[in-house]
Structures are given as structure tokens and as C-alpha cells.
Amino acid sequence: MIKLIKPYISFDEVESDFKKIFDSGYFTKGVFVEKFRNEIASYTGAKYAYLTTSATTALSISLKAVGVGSGDEVIVSDFSFPATANVVEDLGAIPIFADVDFDTFNMLPESLASKISKKTKAVIFVDALGNPSGIHKISEICKEKGIPLIEDAACAIGSSEFGVKCGNIADITCFSFHPRKLLTTGEGGAITFNDSKMVDFFDVKLNHGSKFENNKFNFIDYGYNYRMSELQAAMGIVQIKKIDDIVALRNKMRKQFAKQLELYGFEIQKVSEGAIHNVQSLVFKVPKNIIRDKLIAYLKNIGIESTIGTYCLSGTSYYSKKYNAVQKNALYLQEQTITLPCYNDLDVLFVCDKIKEFS
Known part of the structure; x- marks a missing residue:
């Protein structure tokens, strides 16, 4: 895996x-x-x-x-x-x-x-x-x-x-x-x-x-x-002691993933001018023609771990029932984002090729 x-x-x-x-x-x-x-x-x-x-x-x-x-x-x-x-x-x-x-x-x-x-x-x-x-x-x-x-x-x-x-x-x-x-x-x-x-x-x-x-x-x-x-x-x-080096490495990999996947309509999480993102999680919005959960299941079946971006808090069962205040952008991102693997010895091209095959 x-x-x-x-x-x-x-x-x-x-x-x-x-x-x-x-x-x-x-x-x-x-x-x-x-x-x-x-x-x-x-x-x-x-x-x-x-x-x-x-x-x-x-x-x-x-x-x-x-x-x-x-x-x-x-x-x-x-x-x-x-x-x-x-x-x-x-x-x-x-x-x-x-x-x-x-x-x-x-x-x-x-x-x-x-x-x-x-x-x-x-x-x-x-x-x-x-x-x-x-x-x-x-x-x-x-x-x-x-x-x-x-x-x-x-x-x-x-x-x-x-x-x-x-x-x-x-x-x-x-x-x-x-x-x-x-x-x-x-x-x-x-x-x-x-x-x-x-x-x-x-x-x-x-x-x-x-x-x-x-x-x-x-x-x-x-x-x-x-x-x-x-x-x-x-x-x-x-x-x-290693954090800054880790962040630099993960940003390098972020660019590699973006170069490959943006050609297929995947949109990487944006970082504003003046900010440095540690790339704790490598997250993309999936193209509208892709059902995100099916992509996650497909990757799992071929041995690649992935998951959703994270949660729309106001859209969870508990908070939506209690407060009825679901926020539109957060809900969309919960349904349309995917987190992909990112670490130093990962074969980026292999993962991207598998995603392209699904696309």
C-alpha cells in the first residue's frame, strides 16, 4: 500500500x-x-x-x-x-x-x-x-x-x-x-x-x-x-530540526503533482502570495466529471491510499440538525476534494499515471 x-x-x-x-x-x-x-x-x-x-x-x-x-x-x-x-x-x-x-x-x-x-x-x-x-x-x-x-x-x-x-x-x-x-x-x-x-x-x-x-x-x-x-x-x-527541509521537499512534490494532474482538470489547493504552505496534506479539487468517492475506492483497490480533503462542519449530521447553517463552499469542498499521498520516496509519476487511467 x-x-x-x-x-x-x-x-x-x-x-x-x-x-x-x-x-x-x-x-x-x-x-x-x-x-x-x-x-x-x-x-x-x-x-x-x-x-x-x-x-x-x-x-x-x-x-x-x-x-x-x-x-x-x-x-x-x-x-x-x-x-x-x-x-x-x-x-x-x-x-x-x-x-x-x-x-x-x-x-x-x-x-x-x-x-x-x-x-x-x-x-x-x-x-x-x-x-x-x-x-x-x-x-x-x-x-x-x-x-x-x-x-x-x-x-x-x-x-x-x-x-x-x-x-x-x-x-x-x-x-x-x-x-x-x-x-x-x-x-x-x-x-x-x-x-x-x-x-x-x-x-x-x-x-x-x-x-x-x-x-x-x-x-x-x-x-x-x-x-x-x-x-x-x-x-x-x-x-x-528537520521541519523546514521537509516543507521544502513537500512543496517540490506538490509542484510535480500539479504539473501532471492540472492537465486533466484537477485543481490544487491554492496558496496566496506571501504564504508558505507546509503541504501537510496534498489536496486537489477533482474535475466535475469525476465522482470523487469512486476515485478513492479505485485507488484503494490498486494499493494507493487517499481520502477526502476534510469536512464541512456545518454539514455533519450533528451540526446540520442542531444549527441548520450549512455553508455552501465548505460543503462543495467536502464532496469534491481528494487528499493524495505525499512523502519523500514516493513515485509521483506512478500515482499520477494511475489517476489518469481512471480519468
Whole structure:
């Protein structure tokens, strides 16, 4: 099977660090976690970084950090994995779905502007499939309105716009290190931000609500265990050094795929001027004469893994029934996009030839 992605890490790269961790007996809250935190902050340019168990927990705690609660409205990009809206729903808040650009797949500024109300407590911008195009424009709107911007950068480690890395643009940024990401720790995530006023909140909330005072832990609030382990952090440290090289390689492959498939009517996800897409996922809109799901099934039968782009959140069974606010562009993209394999030793021409045979 030709897989969608292969991890950019081998056991040999972490074996010695794993041995150090086992020998030390410290599997959490140790030197590797602290080092990886610092590496994330340094790489993104953010002042502060915290590690979490996933991007989902990162998003959830970040919403709490900006005061989102029951009855509040949070405007979310409508083309994303359901976790983006689920964390809003879980807090008793109301996800307001903003439609996305037909070409970049990212939140439309005009859709955002039309959804802002007196109840809007936050905005979640999603770097769709790793693409940061348009985030600065969204940030400008949020600043004008005094609304906190949370970036769901689950897919966007290594992406940037106008020379600024994802992680250093929004008020709070949340990353994922799931196995399908360019940097994986098995599961895991991170939060980055620049506002020193939020440090105490995350220090306490991410450590069961405790604060170390007078040589003892004092539980001053309720909190959570969203901590990453030492083993996971060791994996992350190895990979973050490679991210820029990985992004360059995947962009080279993106051009190769586009050159082949655009001749047959496939339209690649667009990247706006000034943006660098990490190509977390290589996604095309399929020609109108092709039934996307039949193409996915065909590729599977010949040993090539592919999948849909991602989901129209407002069109899922749960959210469409509850809110009846399906967004047109996001729904179209859910039905007409395909994610193709992309990794360093992939035979691009072979995959493209097979797609051409189906076309």
C-alpha cells in the first residue's frame, strides 16, 4: 500500500534518548519536555509554549483562557476536522460557521465579518490542511473588533505568512502532533502565545490547578492533566530540526503533482502570495466529471491510499440538525476534494499515471 504519509522519524534517532529516559525513571515533567517546549517557542518565534496531549485539548483549554463559556458564540472555519467545533460545543458555547474561500479553503473575511455579533467571544481560524493563506487579514478583523483569535494550526507546523511562522500570528495557536502530521509524537499537541498575562493561567490549568508555593503544591483552581510525556517530547525534539527541509521537499512534490494532474482538470489547493504552505496534506479539487468517492475506492483497490480533503462542519449530521447553517463552499469542498499521498520516496509519476487511467 502506498500510504498518505510516512513519519519523518526512525527508532534509531530516538533510541539513545529513550534509554536516558528509562534510566532516569522520569517519564513526565522532565528535561525533554522542557527542551521541546523551548524548541517549539524558538522555532515559531513565540514567547511561550506549552505541550499538551493533543490539538483538541490545546484548543479546549485555549478557549477557556480567553473566557469562552456557556452561551457565548465562537466563529469557526467551516472546512476542518470536527474537533474544531466540538471543543466549542463541549463548553456550552455556540459554534458559528464561517464559510471558506473556494481556492485556499480558508475562512473568508467577508463571511467572518457578517457573523460577528455582540455574543462573539472568540474566532477560530483553521489553516486548512496546513495552508496559512489569509490569516493576517482575519487577524486584522479580530483586532479591529477586539475579539481574541485562536489559530487551529493542527496541520500547520512549518507554515508561515509574510515571513511570520504559524504560532506567532494569532493570539493563541494550537498544534497537533498526530501521526498524520509532519511532526509526530504519536499523539500530542502544543500551545503558543505571546501574552505574559496568560502564563499563570496555563501553568495552573495544565497542572491540575496547582501552583508551587512555599515549597509545596497548593491547589488554587481546578485543572487538568493534559501533559505530554518525556518519550513523546524526545521524538519531537528530533523532528523539529528537520521541519523546514521537509516543507521544502513537500512543496517540490506538490509542484510535480500539479504539473501532471492540472492537465486533466484537477485543481490544487491554492496558496496566496506571501504564504508558505507546509503541504501537510496534498489536496486537489477533482474535475466535475469525476465522482470523487469512486476515485478513492479505485485507488484503494490498486494499493494507493487517499481520502477526502476534510469536512464541512456545518454539514455533519450533528451540526446540520442542531444549527441548520450549512455553508455552501465548505460543503462543495467536502464532496469534491481528494487528499493524495505525499512523502519523500514516493513515485509521483506512478500515482499520477494511475489517476489518469481512471480519468
